[in-house]
Amino acid sequence: MxxxxxxxxxxxxxxxxxxxxxxxxxxxxxxxxxxxxxxxxxxxxxxxxxxxxxxxxxxxxxxxxxxxxxxxxxxxxxxxxxxxxxxxxxxxxxxxxxxxxxxxxxxxxxHVSDQHAWFKSALAAGPGSPERELFHFRRGRGEGGELPPNNWVSEFGGVPWTRLDDGDWYLHLFATGQPDLNxxxxxxxxxxxxxxxxxxxxxxxxxxxxxxxxxxxxxxxxxFTPGTDAHxxxxxxxxxxxxxxxxxxxxxxxxxxxxxxxxxxxxxxxxxxxxxxxxxxxxxxxxxxxxxxxxxxxxxxxxxxxxxxxxxxxxxxxxxxxxxxxxxxxxxxxxxxxxxxxxxxxxxxxxxxxxxxxxxxxxxxxxxxxxxxxxxxxxxxxxxxxxxxxxxxxxxxxxxxxxxxxxxxxxxxxxxxxxxxxxxxxxxxxxxxxxxxxxxxxxxxxxxxxxxxxxxxxxxxxLRRTEPGFTTAASGDGVGAALTWLSSGPGVLSFTRTDGLICVVNLAGPPMELPGHSSVLLTSGPLDDEGRLPQDTAAWLRS
Incomplete structure (x- = not known):
């Protein structure tokens, strides 16, 4: 092919x-x-x-x-x-x-896996070792170090710290098996x-x-204190x-x-x-x-x-x-x-x-x-x-x-x-x-x-590859040819790109007349019997 x-x-x-x-x-x-x-x-x-x-x-x-x-x-x-x-x-x-x-x-x-060679070496090396400096190992808070080192919350919910038998805690913003790198x-x-x-x-x-x-x-x-300048x-x-x-x-x-x-x-x-x-x-x-x-x-x-x-x-x-x-x-x-x-x-x-x-x-x-x-x-x-x-x-x-x-x-x-x-x-x-x-x-x-x-x-x-109006890279201005919104009723998105390309999406309105156009390139669903765009339907047009 x-x-x-x-x-x-x-x-x-x-x-x-x-x-x-x-x-x-x-x-x-x-x-x-x-x-x-x-x-x-x-x-x-x-x-x-x-x-x-x-x-x-x-x-x-x-x-x-x-x-x-x-x-x-x-x-x-x-x-x-x-x-x-x-x-x-x-x-x-x-x-x-x-x-x-x-x-x-x-x-x-x-982070890496807790099966990564670095982390396995850090576990074997023990507290205060150079190997543990590649991660975030800390002693805990509380009288016996039994509390996590800070109040952070994991991206997956819960405490992002796990305590080892040697007393050190290690940071993992995600799962326990994903220790954060330093x-x-x-x-x-x-x-x-x-x-x-x-x-x-x-x-x-x-x-x-x-x-x-x-x-x-x-x-x-x-x-972490909400509202401070630097997270x-x-x-x-x-x-x-x-x-x-x-x-x-x-x-x-x-x-x-x-x-x-x-x-x-x-x-x-x-x-x-x-x-x-x-x-x-x-x-x-x-x-x-x-x-x-x-x-x-x-x-x-x-x-x-x-x-x-x-x-x-x-x-x-x-x-x-x-x-x-x-x-x-x-x-x-x-x-x-x-x-x-x-x-x-x-x-x-x-x-x-x-x-x-x-x-x-x-x-x-x-x-x-x-x-x-x-x-x-x-x-x-x-x-x-x-x-x-x-x-x-x-x-x-x-x-x-x-x-x-x-x-x-x-x-x-x-x-x-x-x-x-x-x-x-x-x-x-x-x-x-x-x-x-x-x-x-x-x-x-x-x-x-x-x-x-x-x-x-x-x-x-x-169509996106072959039809004029979709390409942004050729313009060389970084964002490329942006879009221009067209006047449309409530619940409708309608905009033009370059070369007469039009996109219209009817998200919430009754069937609507299409903007002026010379051809219909593609629709996400059939138009109604009167050629109108039904609700929850989009169309690509050429003006």
Whole structure:
């Protein structure tokens, strides 16, 4: 199958790329053992070419005990045996590139696994040793040191400190098996710079930085006092020097960085995107925004305004491996996303959610900048209900069992409707259970259906590459050709890009007349008998 070549515009491909997120464990199982692997990804490269994406972002595929889905890395230079080998990873990177698809890998600078050689050495060396200086070991408070060293709260809930038998406590902002690194130590910086070079040398085009605002800590590890100017472990100024040193390495390889930057302050968010730091950062505010025209318009305006001062392109994300799938979320009464609001058994209308997810796909793909598609979104997969005894996500256990966790959006993909386990692999049961209804979402069924979610994504991604008006990278002004809002009624978003491209989304109004146009490029659902745009439907037009 011939590759769909990227539009010829500029070497800065990342400014308007369509990037597909691969959660390897659940993408495709090449050896039939129930776990997705690199062989499975390689076998599905023709599918990804046909989908029309520019790059693949792989969540961590390194050696890991998988205490947190691979974000507990034991060795960055070794592929976890469940997924394959380093040689297979190199082959995958090369084969994808030959097909016009670049590779982005995930780096987790805040912490490593408790099975990492450094941490095992620190445990063996004992209190006060140089090995423990690579992490945050402290004596506890209280008369016998029985209290945690400070009042911080884990990102997963609960106390982020664990006490050892020798009396020392160690810091882990996430799960117990994810000890935080001490970024004030030069060896930590050198190691990560070496890891970056290791993967750039193997042909990756970019690196996604997990929890990018967390690695640096106040060296005193003081209590957190809300309202103070400097947070003890979020968005520390020291981070920018780290990322400037990383950027120098990336520039040697023409590589890029994508930061996971959760920050409410627009000015501080933009600092990470200065020309000598990160290239892009995830736009998580748009992803968590409810299905509401006014709120979405504000999210778009705020995002473009945040990026404009530093000339960085925006990124648009509807879903990822941490959040409730779009179809389910948009079918709920509360269509936003908040970790604290997740609960077992929240009702949803999947038909409504699917209509909205289709419209949201065209909205996000029409906005100026890069877009990320999480595996399975192109199939319209809903969130799966995982039996409690099969949940693996530590977020569930850290919540005391009240939070369903994130496994529901990580269920292995359905490929063939008539095969065991919807064609995910072989005869072995997948590592997470698939719902019995999963076969109806299988890629092979959707390929033959011109009205399926998969067909919609394929058409949209092709138009995005070939139609004038979508490209931002060619403009060379950093953000590229932004958008101009059109006058529209309540509950409607309507805007133009360049070259007469129009996007209109009817989120809450009655069927509406389309703006003046010469042709309809694509709609997320059928127009009504009078050619009007129904509620929860989007259209791309040419004026």
């Amino acid at each position: 011939a590759a769909i070549q990227p539009a010829e515009a500029t070497v800065e491909w990342w400014r308007d790329a369509a990037i597909y997120q691969v959660y390897v464990r659940s993408f495709a199982d090449g050896d039939g053992d129930g776990t997705g692997d690199l062989a499975g990804v390689r076998s599905r490269l023709p599918y990804l070419v046909e989908l029309g994406v520019d790059a693949l972002w792989f969540t961590p595929w390194y050696l890991s005990p998988l205490a947190d889905g691979g974000y507990d890395v034991a060795d960055y230079r070794t592929i976890d045996p469940a997924f394959g080998t380093l040689a297979e990873a190199e082959k995958l990177i090369a084969e994808a590139r030959e097909l016009g698809i670049r590779t982005i890998v995930d780096i987790v600078p805040n 970024w004030a130590h030069p060896a930590v910086r050198r190691e990560h710079e070496d890891v970056l070079r290791f993967w750039f040398d193997r042909g990756v085009a970019g690196v996604r930085i997990d929890s990018a605002v967390l690695p640096a800590k106040d060296p005193a590890l003081p209590d 003890p472990f979020v968005d520390r100024d020291e981070l920018h020097d780290i990322y400037r040193s990383w950027r120098a390495i990336a520039d040697e390889y023409d590589g890029i960085f994508v930061g996971e930057v959760w920050l409410p302050d627009a000015e501080r968010f933009a600092r990470y995107l200065r020309p000598d730091e990160l290239h892009t950062a995830f736009n998580l505010g748009f992803m968590s925004c409810p299905w509401d025209a006014d709120l979405l318009r504000t999210a778009v305006d705020d995002t473009l305004a945040e990026h404009a001062p530093v000339g960085a392109p925006a990124t648009w994300v509807l879903s990822n491996h941490d959040v409730t799938r779009t179809v389910t979320r948009y079918g709920r009464e509360d269509t936003g996303f908040d970790f604290a609001a997740k609960a077992f058994g929240t009702p949803t209308d999947l038909e409504l959610g699917t209509r909205r997810a289709r419209a949201a796909a065209l909205l996000s793909l029409a906005l100026p900048g890069a877009v990320y598609v999480y595996q399975g979104e192109e199939l319209g997969l809903p969130e799966a209900d995982i039996p409690r005894d099969r949940i693996e996500d530590p977020m569930h256990f850290r919540s005391g069992g009240t939070d369903p966790g994130r496994d529901g959006c990580r269920v292995p993909l359905p490929w063939r409707a008539d095969a065991p386990y919807a064609g995910f692999g072989g005869e072995a049961e997948p590592w997470l259970p698939q719902p019995e209804s999963w076969a109806k979402y299988a890629a092979d069924l959707q390929t033959d259906d011109p009205h399926s979610m998969l067909s919609l994504y394929r058409q949209a991604l092709r």
